[in-house]
Amino acid sequence: MPKLQIDLPKSLSAIVEERIRDAIVNAELAFGQALPEDGVGLSMGVSRTPMREALARLQMQGLVVIVPKKGTFVFKPTLADAEQLASFRLVLELEAVRRSLTFAAEATLADLRAATQDMRQARTEEDGKAYARADTRFHEAFFAHCNNSYLANAYHSISGRVAALRAHLSAGQENEQVTSFEEHLQIIESFEAGHIDKIVTTLSSHILRAATAYETALRRMGVEDA
Numbered sequence: 001m002p003k004l005q006i007d008l009p010k011s012l013s014a015i016v017e018e019r020i021r022d023a024i025v026n027a028e029l030a031f032g033q034a035l036p037e038d039g040v041g042l043s044m045g046v047s048r049t050p051m052r053e054a055l056a057r058l059q060m061q062g063l064v065v066i067v068p069k070k071g072t073f074v075f076k077p078t079l080a081d082a083e084q085l086a087s088f089r090l091v092l093e094l095e096a097v098r099r100s101l102t103f104a105a106e107a108t109l110a111d112l113r114a115a116t117q118d119m120r121q122a123r124t125e126e127d128g129k130a131y132a133r134a135d136t137r138f139h140e141a142f143f144a145h146c147n148n149s150y151l152a153n154a155y156h157s158i159s160g161r162v163a164a165l166r167a168h169l170s171a172g173q174e175n176e177q178v179t180s181f182e183e184h185l186q187i188i189e190s191f192e193a194g195h196i197d198k199i200v201t202t203l204s205s206h207i208l209r210a211a212t213a214y215e216t217a218l219r220r221m222g223v224e225d226a
Contacts, residue, residue, distance in 0.1 A: 013053035016046055020054060024063050024074055025136075025163040027129060031221075032076040035064060063160045077165060079215050079223060085162055086211030090204060092155045096142035097199055101191060104145035111141035112188050119181055131177055132167040138184055166210070169217040176213050180206070 010018075020040070023029045041051040055072050058064040066072045100108040118134035140159065143152040170176050183206040190198035 011050070012046060013050035013057075016044060016050050017054035017057050019044065020058060021061070021063060021160060024058075025160050025167060026133065027164070027167040029074050031074055031164075031168060033074045035072045035074065037072070061157070061160050063164065075161070075164075077161070077214075077218065077223075079218055081161070082165065082211050082214040082218060085158055085165070086207050088158060089155070089162060090207050092151060093139065093142060093203065093207065094200055096146040096148075096151055096155065097191075097203060098196060099146040099148055099151070100142045100144075101194065101196060101199075103147040105191070105194075108141050108145040109188070109192060111144065112138055112184075112191065115141065116181075116184055116188060119184065123177060123181065128170075128173075128177065129167055132163070132170060135166055135180065135184075136163045165214050169214045170210065173213065173217070176210075180210070 020029075020035070029035070035055065037048050037051050037055070041048060044051075055064055055066060059066050059072075063075055064072050065075055115134050115138035118137070119131055122128075122131035122134055136159075139162075140155075143155045146152060170180070183202055186202045187199055187206070190196075190202060
């Protein structure tokens, strides 16, 4: 008789992890904010054990920093983080674009259009954080359809930090969103036409320009390390 599989409910620590992750990447929690186990656990109605398990996994994702005898804090990005994340992301995403265009062009295009429509709605409502969330979904579409789990997993290892930078540092920059939106439309147009060279050019400019904008925002916050 074949082995029958069932989907078990998420563990409490997984639920806590997901909620804190969402709070960080959606800018509900500030960079560097303290996350005391007792205080956060009490607010979520959970004990120390699932809280500690969740925070340990979030530390592996680079979203929190656990400092012995001091506590746990939301990560604080540096100028070097912005540059290095952009550089690594560029390598991964350009390959994901090529593969998604080859293996699942229609499905990828549908996801890109849906995300862009959400961006348009967010701009109409002047909701910078909603725009950032839709922006994140746009880029995740390439990895969802790239037909390479290793490539997708490599991106997921940094995707939380990338999304957090986007939500925290670009949500209030209207000029940045105008340029970003136009670039997303250009990427869709080139993807639909199968013009990989144009996609590469626009996407490279898009990612590197965003990194520069993040660095500018970090400097305004008083971050000076390079």
